[in-house]
Amino acid sequence: VTQSPVWRAISPAQHDQTLFEERHLRYIHPLGKGNFGSVELCRYDPLGDNTGELVAVKKLQPNKQSTLEDFKKEVKTLSILHCDYIVKYRGVCYSTGRLSMSLVMEYLPNGSLIGYMENNRHNVTPRRMLLFASQICKGMEYLQTLRYVHRDLAARNILVASESLVKIADFGLTKVIPCDKEYYRVTQPGESPIFWYAPESINESRFSHKSDVWSFGVVLHELFCYCDTNSNPKRLCMQEIGHNVQSPSISMQLANILKNNWRLPAPPNCQPKVYNLMKQCWVYNFEERPCFSDLGNQIETIMQDERE
Numbered sequence: 001v002t003q004s005p006v007w008r009a010i011s012p013a014q015h016d017q018t019l020f021e022e023r024h025l026r027y028i029h030p031l032g033k034g035n036f037g038s039v040e041l042c043r044y045d046p047l048g049d050n051t052g053e054l055v056a057v058k059k060l061q062p063n064k065q066s067t068l069e070d071f072k073k074e075v076k077t078l079s080i081l082h083c084d085y086i087v088k089y090r091g092v093c094y095s096t097g098r099l100s101m102s103l104v105m106e107y108l109p110n111g112s113l114i115g116y117m118e119n120n121r122h123n124v125t126p127r128r129m130l131l132f133a134s135q136i137c138k139g140m141e142y143l144q145t146l147r148y149v150h151r152d153l154a155a156r157n158i159l160v161a162s163e164s165l166v167k168i169a170d171f172g173l174t175k176v177i178p179c180d181k182e183y184y185r186v187t188q189p190g191e192s193p194i195f196w197y198a199p200e201s202i203n204e205s206r207f208s209h210k211s212d213v214w215s216f217g218v219v220l221h222e223l224f225c226y227c228d229t230n231s232n233p234k235r236l237c238m239q240e241i242g243h244n245v246q247s248p249s250i251s252m253q254l255a256n257i258l259k260n261n262w263r264l265p266a267p268p269n270c271q272p273k274v275y276n277l278m279k280q281c282w283v284y285n286f287e288e289r290p291c292f293s294d295l296g297n298q299i300e301t302i303m304q305d306e307r308e
């Protein structure tokens with residue numbers, strides 16, 4: 001029987017580790033909602049004896065912004081990224097009948113950096129924050145070698161693998177920079193995380209490795225504020241803008257205060273060297289911002305001094 005055409009048609013799937021059969025994907029509970037879909041904890045249990053692997057499954061929620069095309073690009077992006085500091089792709093699950101598909105990824109039990117920092121505030125040292133920062137930096141350096149701009153680098157999109165390892169997740173907004181240019185121009189901005197955006201991204205929808213560096217500076221700020229909701233970037237910017245949310249638009253007012261050299265304030269008890277790193281990431285002119293390898297070296301140096 002296994003030699004009949006039907007079995008031949010089916011059997012290759014079993015050998016393809018990246019194809020997950022929906023009937024073996026056991027739903028456990030929701031993990032969260034991102035801008036492009038929801039993520040659920042599942043167990044892939046083909047033997048049906050609960051010995052299967054826990055996986056995080058991202059389901060597409062088609063809304064005005066995201067389409068199946070965008071989701072397929074996100075899947076394609078993640079499937080070719082192989083880096084210790086980027087969440088691992090496991091495969092895809094095509095649902096029988098229905099058109100949709102799901103993205104299957106490794107499951108990291110400690111959740112996002114935000115929840116982790118809030119819950120572990122008392123035993124996360126500045127040295128550990130610098131370790132996390134250097135890992136995010138290395139992940140971004142790797143992305144840059146493939147000409148990817150993440151465009152949504154924020155603490156909410158960083159996952160905690162262990163107390164000494166974090167990974168970049170959620171490549172829903174990631175784009176490849178065309179070979180003949182040094183930046184990516186977005187046409188439909190959609191739901192933009194403008195409080196993590198560089199001025200040129202706010203003003204001209206221009207995204208580059210240097211705009212990712214700006215967002216990295218905001219992630220550093222979030223880290224050294226222990227991801228405290230009272231000092232999250234949106235709240236601090238809105239306080240500075242004032243709450244006249246009419247005209248001009250919030251992004252225009254944000255662009256103005258950044259133009260007038262306002263920046264997120266130094267986090268409480270933050271070493272001057274670390275705040276100085278953030279300020280380098282927030283230089284108005286993107287050409288003067290450091291690149292991720294410079295930042296990585298500076299972070300390693302500060303970590304050395306910390307050790308002495």
Ligand SMILES: Cc1cnc(Nc2cc(F)c(C3CCN(C)CC3)c(F)c2)nc1Nc1ccc(F)c(N2CCCS2(=O)=O)c1
Pocket residue numbers: 030031032033034035036037038039056087105106107108109110111112115156157159169170
């Ligand atoms: C790929 C992946 C691997 N492991 C994990 N582990 C994970 C483990 C957890 F306990 C939690 C939480 C912890 C807190 N309590 C209250 C609820 C569950 C958790 F949130 C995540 N999560 C992944 N992805 C993911 C999940 C959820 C997401 F909202 C987002 N997104 C973030 C913004 C865009 S997003 O949708 O991509 C990605």
